[in-house]
Amino acid sequence: MHLKIEKIIEYCLANNILLTNQQSLIIKIITEIASPLTANEILHELQKLNPKANRMTIHRALEILVKNGIIHKVAFNHTYKLCDHLYCKHDHHCQILVCQECGNQTEIHNLKITEALLEIGKTYNFNLANPLEITGLCTKCQMKGTL
Amino acid sequence: MHLKIEKIIEYCLANNILLTNQQSLIIKIITEIASPLTANEILHELQKLNPKANRMTIHRALEILVKNGIIHKVAFNHTYKLCDHLYCKHDHHCQILVCQECGNQTEIHNLKITEALLEIGKTYNFNLANPLEITGLCTKCQMKGTL
DNA sequence: TGATATAATGTTACATTGTAACATTAAAGT
DNA sequence: ACTTTAATGTTACAATGTAACATTATATCA
Structure with a gap:
């Protein structure tokens, strides 16, 4: 198993x-x-x-x-x-880098973003969901674009 | 007009x-x-x-x-x-708070997040797309949930 | 155990979002 | 006006997801 x-x-x-x-x-x-x-x-x-x-x-x-x-x-x-942690506790924040070209996903845990998000949550009284999707182009697909 | x-x-x-x-x-x-x-x-x-x-x-x-x-x-x-700015230049970063319950959207411009994202972009060589979607529950829908 | 209530799963039908391939129409250039 | 190119229309389809109801497991209890 x-x-x-x-x-x-x-x-x-x-x-x-x-x-x-x-x-x-x-x-x-x-x-x-x-x-x-x-x-x-x-x-x-x-x-x-x-x-x-x-x-x-x-x-x-x-x-x-x-x-x-x-x-x-x-x-x-x-x-x-x-989830890379095999489970996601509610107090656990993570972000996913999603490539809009190839769909590849990288899970990261960035303290700065987490802090900024918590602050925003307070400011706007917004109950954040987990995870945060960050879209863009991964390294490989950036290369393809410039060829 | x-x-x-x-x-x-x-x-x-x-x-x-x-x-x-x-x-x-x-x-x-x-x-x-x-x-x-x-x-x-x-x-x-x-x-x-x-x-x-x-x-x-x-x-x-x-x-x-x-x-x-x-x-x-x-x-x-x-x-x-x-776009709240009526147009979105490429160097302009914004975030959208999206309520997963009612779909309401609030466009914000948070410097901390922007900075953290730029940093991540460099670290992972990830070419960020605009805008960033932040999902969660808006104030109204949080109230509804607790009634 | 066997009858009954509850939860999980299966079935059918449909709504929504989006794309592919090709036909038609409008606009621009000569 | 003729040709080329771009925009739009048409048809058909694929993918994601949900609603309503039927069936089958699973659990509960007399």
């Missing part, structure tokens, strides 16, 4: 998050493929294991996993990705 | 951005309605003026307007909104 998956299961047990079989399979898929996946891509993988699985299956499970901070949903390109 | 629209047209003339009739109408719609609109909502408005207009018309025009920094595209809820 994959080490990451064990840790997630451990975390879920400790925090009273009951994973159904279906949800466990989705975690397994997201963990093993590693790169960000769209709902459809996850579905196709899941269907290899459970041919009856369909879009609803995925979205319901993903909703729960996102809500529990186990995976991140990235709005920019409709992808889902395992 | 709306004052904002005049300023945008002025800006486009000064910067060699040729607006077609269709694009002008879309700017007019976005400016006058003010609240963030989805592509479909803009389409329905446009069709009142040009019954032949369809989805392609909208998306092609929106693409150009976004590219020229006249409007912002917000990925979180697929909406388009006039």
Whole structure:
């Protein structure tokens, strides 16, 4: 068994998050493929294991996993990705650099941004969600552009 | 004529951005309605003026307007909104607080975040896009949640 | 255990956002 | 006016997501 998956299961047990079989399979898929996946891509993988699985299956499970901070949903390109910490506590802030060209994602934890965000949260009485999506061009895609 | 629209047209003339009739109408719609609109909502408005207009018309025009920094595209809820500055120079950084409940958007300009982002851009060699979407719950929707 | 309540999953149908490929029309240049 | 180019219209489709209801597991309790 994959080490990451064990840790997630451990975390879920400790925090009273009951994973159904279906949800466990989705975690397994997201963990093993590693790169960000769209709902459809996850579905196709899941269907290899459970041919009856369909879009609803995925979205319901993903909703729960996102809500529990186990995976991140990235709005920019409709992808889902395992949180690098294997779980995301509510007091834990992270940022994701999303390349608008290739879709590559890099999870970072920048104190300055976190502080600035908390300040903004106070100033505007805005209850921040996690994570912060930072879109732009990754190094590789900048190179491609200049060729 | 709306004052904002005049300023945008002025800006486009000064910067060699040729607006077609269709694009002008879309700017007019976005400016006058003010609240963030989805592509479909803009389409329905446009069709009142040009019954032949369809989805392609909208998306092609929106693409150009976004590219020229006249409007912002917000990925979180697929909406388009006039840049508060009526145009967005490339060296101009802004952030949008997007409420994940009601969709309300507040454009801000926070120096700390801008600085931190520029730093991250350098560190990771990541070419930042504008604007930054900050999702969360606005004041009103926080109240609703606690009722 | 077996009946019943509850939660999870499956099914069907649909709404929304967006794009691809090609046809038509308008605008610009000669 | 003829040609070229750009803009727009048309059709068809792909992807993401949700709503409403049916079915199947799972848990609870008499």
